[in-house]
Amino acid sequence: MTEFPAMATGRDGRFLNRTEAMGAVALALLIFVLLPLALDPFRLNLFGKYLTYAFVAVGLVLCWGAGGILSLGQGVFFGLGGYALAMFLKLEASTPEATKIQSTPGIPDFMDWNQITALPGWWQPFHSLSFTIFAVVAVPVIFAFIIGTAMFRRRVGGVYFSIITQAVAAILTILIIGQQGYTGGVNGITDLRTLKGWDIRTDEAKTALYFVNGGLLFACLALAQFVRRSKLGRILIAMRDREDRVRFSGYDVASFKIFVFCLGAGFAAIGGAMFTLQVGFMSPSFVGIVPSIEMVIFCAVGGRNSILGAVWGTLLVNWAKTSFSESFPELWQFGMGALFIAVVLVFPDGLAGVWKQHVEPLFARLKPRPSAPQPAE
């Protein structure tokens, strides 16, 4: 039973316990073997899109499930990450040759439609890919840091924090829509073609991006697991359950909260950037309140205490959404509503809870423990 060496200082000294390891292997099999074998490039790309939301859900498990910080504005960070990459791709697509039909060739088409005649200064750095990759993570994290500092240092928490994150999501949407000359407005930034000359619209590129996406997701999962198993993770849970006791024990509660909020924002931003790459555009409809709440639902369906559950939940909800809407174009939203109600009523701990309560005991009964003497636990 030593397949995972003690990488972190978890209670039992192991990075993953047996069920977590089984879950991780099962998820890896699904993402890297089963889906690519079973699906055509179009469906695989759809699952790639769903997996980008899983980044947000994993971040939410840390913030909400572990830290007790319910952010209803994760779309903001998803959007900022996505927009940063979309700006780079749009500039690459807007060469003077490709845009010679415009009044001002060489600038993105939506700027030309809005009578802007020169590329604004804050768009200039996005000509550089390395700056863009830095900005994809840095801009949302810094923004989360500012919000987090402003809120948590003043001990704003609970419902008030959730409401403020919603307000931020609403404000950012209005800002993006209102400044359409600089942001593309309601249409968003569309018609993205190549990444450093590599056509991201082909099936091969989409399949490659799917695997990159899966790899990044597992990296984020490992980081999230590391945080959960560390002392920091246990302080987070302590804060969630009894914040004042942690504070009285001498811990700086606000710093921990800011850290985990920034981490969640960083995950969401990576998801947003991968979304832009795989879907080929970014629009304000991923920034607002509704998508932000949807992302919380993905996390709740999977189980807010389980990082793997969050990924399963995201996949299940999005797959259901696609297949319901294809089969019943005019009724599917009722089906989705029923699914959410059923999950909350019947499985309050989400998929992870179902697994723990119903499936694991079954395994335990089927496979009796080895008779060899075990050290006392």
Add this chain to the structure above:
Amino acid sequence: MTEKTPTSPLGAPSRRAFLAASAALSASLFLPKGLRAQDFPTATVNTTGLAVTDTDVTVGILHSVTGTMAISETGSVQAEKLAIDQINAQGGVLGRQINFVQEDGASDWPTFAEKARKLLVDDKVASVMGCWTSASRKAVLPVFEQYNGMLYYPTFYEGLEESPNVIYTGQEATQQIIAGIDWVTKTKGAKSFYLLGSDYIWPRTSNKIARKHIEKLGLEVVGEEYYPLGHTQFNSVINKIKLKKPDVIYAIVVGGSNVAFYKQLKAAGIDMTKEKPLLLTISVTEDEIRGIGGENIDGAYACMKYFQSLDNPNNIEFVKAFKAAYGEDMVIGDVTQAAYLGPWLWKAAVEKAGSFDIDKIKEASPGIELATAPEGYVKVHENHHLWSKTRVGHAQADGQYKVVFETADLVEPDPFPEGYQ
């Protein structure tokens, strides 16, 4: 059921009974003289693997039937289905019955892109009738260009686009704006304009064209303002209008905001029937009036290419067929009629090309004429937009428009208007 008379290409009088019967009967009964499927073997008319068999061809319908845009797009879905039923009743396209796969864009632009890809890649549809807002069209456009699909797009829009993979069956901005402004200056003697719109690309581009044209005529724009989509407080702008006393309020307010805007105008004592100021809109069709209420917009003018009240034989047939299929209380707006043209234009292109191949349809489309369009004769331009007339309607309290003006000739579509950019 006997073969229907060829004199009425748009629909027999008892449309409902006819549709019911035609659905029950096998397709082969309705093959007209001339175009028989066996004369067009599938291998030669479909060289790119589209969903075309010896008896059937599949097309896609991609509109929002849920979400905020459902109220506008439902009419387009109905019109497209009606056209498909009618074409099938006449024997289909190249002897093949049209089936459709309907997908819901859910008023969400990425969903439109996802569903467009699904229709083209999974279902291999031979063409797609769909989209409504510019945002949804912009979202699906790269998909259609990449997978080489054909989109029939029904909405009047801002122009500045010309894709070989799209047939724009609505008007681009200049077709809707210039003749209307000329009319209001000539017949109503208007000298000053207040421009007003919802804040996104179509109203902004339209007002830009309107402003340039107004200034070219040597007239004055006394104000220009935009409000976010869904905005419902228009009192401040109404006060400004009262202060500046323009001759014309040029309004491009869309969606739910319309209801608030016209009710508040009326409540503020601006009686549109007195035409001081006169209200001219390019965004309120009969569909929107259902929400606004005829009594709240009585006396306003709208500049469109189609009104339900158009008095020509094609339109009388079309309105009758539409009501027979969907109910007596249905109204038909400009976009609904443009959506109805989509399947017919596609059929004409396929038959002209003698093939379902997208590249051949692209080439065959310019020059296609449709004499049976409810709006009257239309023709496809080289730039894939339609030549069509501009008309001005006078809103009546019963929610219908009375046509008070139409251009003598078809107006040429000009999506990249020189001097208006």
